[in-house]
Amino acid sequence: MLEIFVLTEHRQGQIRDITFEMLTKGRDLAEKAGADLTAVVLGKDVREHAKTLSEYAKKVLLVEDKRLENFNSEVYKKVLSDLINKHKPLLIMIGHTSFGVDLAPSLAAALKLPLASDCINIEFEGATLLITRQMYGGKVNVKATVRKVGCYIVTVRQAAFSVQKLSMNGEIIEKSSSLTEEITSKRFIKYVSPPLSGVDITAADVLVGVGRGIKDESNIPAVEELARSLGGVLACSRPIVDKGWLPNDRQVGTSGKIVKPKLYIALGISGAFQHVLGMKSSDLIIAVNKDPNAPVFNFSDYGVVEDLFKLVSPLKNKICELKGHKI
Amino acid sequence: MHFELDEEQKEIKRAVKEFCEKEFTPELALEFDEKEEFPTELYKKAAKLGFTSMRIHEDYDGQGYGLLEDCIVVEEMCRVDPGLGAAVSLGNLMVPDILLKHGTEEQKKKYIPPLAKGDAISAAAFSEPEHGSDITRMDTTAAKSGNEWIINGSKEFITNAPLADVFIVLCQTDPNVTPSHRGQSIFIMEKVTPGLEATKLKGKMGIRPCITGSLSLSDVKVNENNVVGELNKGFYYTLALFDETRITVAAQAVGMAQGAFERAFQYAKTRKQFGSPIIKFQGISFKLADMAVKIEAARMLTHKAAWLFDQGRLDPMATSMAKVFAGRVAMEVTDEAIQIYGGYGYLADYHVERFHRCAKITEIYEGTSEMQKLTIINQLLKRM
Amino acid sequence: MDVIVCVKHVPETAEAEIKIDSTGKAVEKIGLVFDINESDDYALEEAIRIKEKLGGTVTALTVGSGDADSTLRKCLARGADQAIRLTDVKFNGSDSYATAKILHSAIKGLSFDLILTGALASDDGYTMVGPILAELLGIPHATMVKNIEFSDDVVKVNRELEGGVEEIVEVKLPVALSVQTGINEPRYVSILGIKKAMRKEIKVLGLVDIDLSENDVGEAGSWIVIEKMFVPPVEKQTEFIKGTPEEVAAKIAEIIKSRGLM
Ligand SMILES: Cc1cc2nc3c(=O)[nH]c(=O)nc-3n(C[C@H](O)[C@H](O)[C@H](O)COP(=O)(O)OP(=O)(O)OC[C@H]3O[C@@H](n4cnc5c(N)ncnc54)[C@H](O)[C@@H]3O)c2cc1C
Ligand SMILES: Cc1cc2nc3c(=O)[nH]c(=O)nc-3n(C[C@H](O)[C@H](O)[C@H](O)COP(=O)(O)OP(=O)(O)OC[C@H]3O[C@@H](n4cnc5c(N)ncnc54)[C@H](O)[C@@H]3O)c2cc1C
Numbered sequence: 001m002l003e004i005f006v007l008t009e010h011r012q013g014q015i016r017d018i019t020f021e022m023l024t025k026g027r028d029l030a031e032k033a034g035a036d037l038t039a040v041v042l043g044k045d046v047r048e049h050a051k052t053l054s055e056y057a058k059k060v061l062l063v064e065d066k067r068l069e070n071f072n073s074e075v076y077k078k079v080l081s082d083l084i085n086k087h088k089p090l091l092i093m094i095g096h097t098s099f100g101v102d103l104a105p106s107l108a109a110a111l112k113l114p115l116a117s118d119c120i121n122i123e124f125e126g127a128t129l130l131i132t133r134q135m136y137g138g139k140v141n142v143k144a145t146v147r148k149v150g151c152y153i154v155t156v157r158q159a160a161f162s163v164q165k166l167s168m169n170g171e172i173i174e175k176s177s178s179l180t181e182e183i184t185s186k187r188f189i190k191y192v193s194p195p196l197s198g199v200d201i202t203a204a205d206v207l208v209g210v211g212r213g214i215k216d217e218s219n220i221p222a223v224e225e226l227a228r229s230l231g232g233v234l235a236c237s238r239p240i241v242d243k244g245w246l247p248n249d250r251q252v253g254t255s256g257k258i259v260k261p262k263l264y265i266a267l268g269i270s271g272a273f274q275h276v277l278g279m280k281s282s283d284l285i286i287a288v289n290k291d292p293n294a295p296v297f298n299f300s301d302y303g304v305v306e307d308l309f310k311l312v313s314p315l316k317n318k319i320c321e322l323k324g325h326k327i
Numbered sequence: 328m329h330f331e332l333d334e335e336q337k338e339i340k341r342a343v344k345e346f347c348e349k350e351f352t353p354e355l356a357l358e359f360d361e362k363e364e365f366p367t368e369l370y371k372k373a374a375k376l377g378f379t380s381m382r383i384h385e386d387y388d389g390q391g392y393g394l395l396e397d398c399i400v401v402e403e404m405c406r407v408d409p410g411l412g413a414a415v416s417l418g419n420l421m422v423p424d425i426l427l428k429h430g431t432e433e434q435k436k437k438y439i440p441p442l443a444k445g446d447a448i449s450a451a452a453f454s455e456p457e458h459g460s461d462i463t464r465m466d467t468t469a470a471k472s473g474n475e476w477i478i479n480g481s482k483e484f485i486t487n488a489p490l491a492d493v494f495i496v497l498c499q500t501d502p503n504v505t506p507s508h509r510g511q512s513i514f515i516m517e518k519v520t521p522g523l524e525a526t527k528l529k530g531k532m533g534i535r536p537c538i539t540g541s542l543s544l545s546d547v548k549v550n551e552n553n554v555v556g557e558l559n560k561g562f563y564y565t566l567a568l569f570d571e572t573r574i575t576v577a578a579q580a581v582g583m584a585q586g587a588f589e590r591a592f593q594y595a596k597t598r599k600q601f602g603s604p605i606i607k608f609q610g611i612s613f614k615l616a617d618m619a620v621k622i623e624a625a626r627m628l629t630h631k632a633a634w635l636f637d638q639g640r641l642d643p644m645a646t647s648m649a650k651v652f653a654g655r656v657a658m659e660v661t662d663e664a665i666q667i668y669g670g671y672g673y674l675a676d677y678h679v680e681r682f683h684r685c686a687k688i689t690e691i692y693e694g695t696s697e698m699q700k701l702t703i704i705n706q707l708l709k710r711m
Numbered sequence: 712m713d714v715i716v717c718v719k720h721v722p723e724t725a726e727a728e729i730k731i732d733s734t735g736k737a738v739e740k741i742g743l744v745f746d747i748n749e750s751d752d753y754a755l756e757e758a759i760r761i762k763e764k765l766g767g768t769v770t771a772l773t774v775g776s777g778d779a780d781s782t783l784r785k786c787l788a789r790g791a792d793q794a795i796r797l798t799d800v801k802f803n804g805s806d807s808y809a810t811a812k813i814l815h816s817a818i819k820g821l822s823f824d825l826i827l828t829g830a831l832a833s834d835d836g837y838t839m840v841g842p843i844l845a846e847l848l849g850i851p852h853a854t855m856v857k858n859i860e861f862s863d864d865v866v867k868v869n870r871e872l873e874g875g876v877e878e879i880v881e882v883k884l885p886v887a888l889s890v891q892t893g894i895n896e897p898r899y900v901s902i903l904g905i906k907k908a909m910r911k912e913i914k915v916l917g918l919v920d921i922d923l924s925e926n927d928v929g930e931a932g933s934w935i936v937i938e939k940m941f942v943p944p945v946e947k948q949t950e951f952i953k954g955t956p957e958e959v960a961a962k963i964a965e966i967i968k969s970r971g972l973m
């Protein structure tokens with residue numbers, strides 16, 4: 001029986017959402033291809049995870065080993081290679097996450113299997129794998145074919161697929177770990193959380209997000225005033241943190257915070273998916289960007305094509321006026 | 328004939344462009360234009376990267392390039408912002424040039440490296456309240472007393488005067504000789520010299536981040552070693568100096584014109600009236616075409632003058648042609664840029680009015696446009 | 712420490728208008744401004760800082776056409792000691808697998824302790840070159856690197872995970888690290904740097920100079936072949952607000968108010 005593998009991503013006792021997103025899409029693909037959907041979970045004391053996964057997949061392959069406690073691409077590569085060689089699945093789905101991008105490329109190169117990264121859609125046309133992915137910061141999509149071999153690896157973009165639960169009651173199959181000698185080339189040490197500045201953007205009802213369009217650190221205060229006039233706080237895209245203009249706990253996006261405020265105003269943010277994933281569930285999104293083709297307009301309720309600097313102060317004034325404050 | 332920058336010159340242009348576009352932000356430009364303050368930090372940053380010492384020899388911590396490379400840098404700085412660009416590029420004006428040509432080794436070692444590295448600022452004082460275009464006689468006098476000179480007088484419109492660490496001052500050392508310009512000498516002096524006082528001039532039309540001041544000299548005593556070059560050669564040194572530095576003023580003009588042009592061009596593509604972008608109207612697009620032609624012509628003249636200089640074939644006529652033409656082009660292009668912006672162009676926030684205000688200086692300092700024409704006609708009369 | 716840094720010459724596209732060209736498989740390159748890829752810029756800076764701290768050399772490598780020399784020259788001007796450009800018409804259409812193979816064939820003959828790449832290329836976004844290259848060389852790797860510390864024969868690196876968390880892993884040298892943006896503050900090119908760079912030669916290698924065949928590179932040697940390019944569908948129908956800034960501000964304020972957010 002053909003199989004589709006979904007690699008379970010878990011960290012500190014939690015299965016990460018991407019796993020369920022891949023399982024949902026994987027089931028769809030498996031049905032069409034007449035294949036079985038198999039969740040693969042590697043770890044230490046992850047029997048509970050296997051149980052959870054069994055509701056989403058036909059089979060769960062469980063490998064436990066204390067050396068699999070924390071993610072380590074070298075260790076994962078070894079164990080997963082052995083599983084793949086044995087099962088010869090049609091497709092291996094791995095999250096396009098920090099773990100996934102550390103693992104998938106070297107796994108693919110080691111096994112000489114083609115890899116398509118950061119997919120937002122995956123289809124089979126006969127035996128041909130067709131994937132959709134984005135280029136140029138989300139400004140264009142491409143449809144691409146993957147070299148034909150009969151066994152493919154894909155990494156899947158987060159939140160590209162929504163989750164549907166089904167009571168599959170899949171079979172849990174325990175496999176013994178194929179690890180023999182210690183892998184010493186790469187060792188996990190610990191998790192760290194960078195220090196926080198004390199502002200919790202996930203708790204705010206109103207966020208004003210600024211991006212690279214803000215151009216200079218000296219423009220931050222004016223936007224901060226706008227945020228304050230709305231009783232909100234200032235958030236930002238990644239480059240603003242990279243430049244050190246705002247502390248890292250103000251960053252919205254996959255490597256920052258996921259926020260769901262009642263209002264998100266995006267100023268000078270292009271709308272790269274890593275950012276959008278952090279804010280697209282906001283109740284109301286208003287984007288201001290001078291580029292009419294900025295991807296952010298694909299996710300906004302309201303858009304303004306304008307130089308943000310021309311808008312910030314009139315907007316603040318109008319808001320103060322409507323609130324009955326003096327300007 | 329070779330009409331292209333070479334690879335190295337292109338790299339220089341790219342480096343200074345990247346620096347200026349990141350550092351000379353429109354907000355800083357507006358702020359310094361309003362405050363009329365010198366952008367010390369930007370000057371130091373630019374200097375550390377070598378952008379302000381292009382023409383200074385490597386032995387004195389400069390970059391050892393020619394005037395053409397300096398023009399590339401100056402143009403680019405003034406393209407990004409005319410005020411910040413002029414201020415930063417003039418931070419160490421003229422003192423290194425004059426010392427490199429006429430200074431003693433001791434003077435060069437002492438004064439040039441700090442100027443090259445951006446640790447010091449310099450000023451060059453020629454103009455006086457009563458003598459601007461005509462500096463054949465200076466009212467500032469230097470009288471010998473023992474091994475010292477005692478200097479009295481006042482200078483007007485001196486760039487950097489209130490900030491400068493080191494000055495060169497053109498003085499009348501022999502009041503009786505005829506013609507009087509044969510009795511002039513250049514002195515070098517430091518800020519701390521007793522009797523030397525500078526006052527900041529406020530309310531300039533443009534290049535407001537570039538600080539201008541008047542200088543008063545009252546019984547200023549300097550050692551005879553502070554004479555630059557030979558006694559009574561100051562006037563000749565000054566003329567030769569301007570033949571060189573004027574080319575960089577032409578480069579300022581080209582940069583200012585280019586900056587205003589680029590803004591106007593982008594604006595014309597996006598501004599819609601009567602249902603179409605205004606660039607679709609020939610009344611606007613022909614303006615832009617004319618602007619582009621003028622800028623290119625001005626740049627060619629400037630590069631040619633710089634190239635001649637770098638070949639050791641300084642040609643005062645080429646220099647003056649470049650300066651007078653580029654200065655006019657800067658005025659015309661920045662004016663048209665405002666016109667293309669319409670009412671918005673009249674507002675500071677849209678920047679082009681600042682380009683226009685700044686551009687005017689290039690027709691005035693380091694010899695007015697009229698003086699350039701005098702040079703041109705005198706040269707033509709000699710040659711034809 | 713001898714460091715190799717792999718860089719890519721890419722168009723700036725955040726603010727530029729992107730048009731799909733007549734082949735329908737690529738974007739129109741005319742009018743786009745190219746420069747060093749953003750995360751590669753950080754990788755380059757990191758390489759130079761490592762050299763300044765620990766001594767050694769920095770070699771910059773790129774796969775690209777003649778235009779990419781300007782990115783290599785930037786590397787040299789910022790402090791790299793030598794630069795190599797791998798170029799051949801046969802390389803056209805290479806995905807990051809083929810690119811990694813090309814880089815590998817050039818790197819395997821060089822001596823190095825550390826390879827740095829950017830985390831991802833801002834044009835194709837594959838996020839793969841670094842770790843594939845490592846695998847081909849048989850050395851370990853780490854991606855999404857936000858901090859690097861050296862001790863003896865290992866490096867301790869912080870890897871960025873989702874949600875603002877990082878993990879620290881220890882990896883044995885020689886190692887390939889893919890550097891994430893924000894790891895440092897890239898310096899400007901100085902005039903002195905340009906002068907030095909102009910004295911250094913950019914070595915150019917083609918397919919004949921490396922031990923790969925036509926089938927290993929370009930589309931033939933790639934995993935991924937682009938079939939078509941298209942404008943992304945909109946997820947939400949954005950309503951565009953038009954008018955002067957004052958009018959727009961008034962409309963936005965009204966919308967916000969009507970949602971009870973004041
Ligand atoms: C692993 C990984 C994780 C990442 N995680 C995150 C994350 O968590 N969060 C995040 O934000 N990014 C993240 N990124 C980065 C992401 O890919 C983008 O690079 C980033 O979001 C771009 O930020 P931006 O929109 O501010 O800048 P840009 O893409 O440079 O866009 C700037 C925008 O401003 C507009 N603009 C410029 N001037 C003006 C003006 N005067 N008025 C109006 N508009 C103007 C431009 O048109 C442009 O659209 C991550 C990247 C990687 C590789
Ligand atoms: C911002 C600024 C910075 C300056 N920086 C310096 C500096 O650092 N050092 C320094 O020494 N000076 C400096 N100057 C002075 C500048 O060089 C003089 O202003 C300039 O040379 C003109 O002199 P003037 O102002 O006395 O005008 P005048 O010489 O009085 O000229 C007035 C008008 O008459 C015209 N004119 C004069 N003679 C003739 C003629 N024979 N034929 C036709 N037309 C003629 C002039 O062209 C001009 O249009 C600076 C000036 C400014 C405004």
